[in-house]
Amino acid sequence: MKTFLVLLAALLAPLPAFAAGGITMTPEMRQTLQAKMHQECLAKEGDFARQGYTKAQTAAICKCSTQQTAALFNSQTVSYILTHGAMPADMQRKVSSATAGCIKSSTGVRK
Numbered sequence: 001m002k003t004f005l006v007l008l009a010a011l012l013a014p015l016p017a018f019a020a021g022g023i024t025m026t027p028e029m030r031q032t033l034q035a036k037m038h039q040e041c042l043a044k045e046g047d048f049a050r051q052g053y054t055k056a057q058t059a060a061i062c063k064c065s066t067q068q069t070a071a072l073f074n075s076q077t078v079s080y081i082l083t084h085g086a087m088p089a090d091m092q093r094k095v096s097s098a099t100a101g102c103i104k105s106s107t108g109v110r111k
Contacts, residue, residue, distance in 0.1 A: 025075045034070035038062055057106050064102035069095050 041062035048058040072091055080088050087095065 025073055025078055030070050030073055033073060034066050037066040037069060041066060053107070060106035061099075061102050064106060065095075065099045068098035068102065 042059065045055065045058050048061070049055075053061065072094055077088060077091055086092075
């Protein structure tokens with residue numbers, strides 16, 4: 001659960017500054033947002049290391065989770081986040097599920 005919080009914090013931190021003003025989400029903006037989220041996630045390497053993840057695992061988790069999260073962003077979801085200060089509940093579930101899948105695939109954990 002702590003890993004989810006670290007990832008979600010890293011993924012959500014750049015949103016308000018990026019999408020201020022009700023911008024229409026374009027593919028270029030999605031790529032920029034994904035790159036920013038990826039950098040923010042990688043900046044949390046120390047948090048991942050304290051939880052026992054290697055540098056390679058952290059890189060793989062960050063890449064996977066930011067790709068999955070960026071794919072969910074559109075103008076509506078960004079507008080909702082700016083208005084309510086949080087992701088819509090269905091998006092939170094999707095991000096959480098995708099992040100869990102990324103962690104499992106990146107660390108070789110199988111259930």
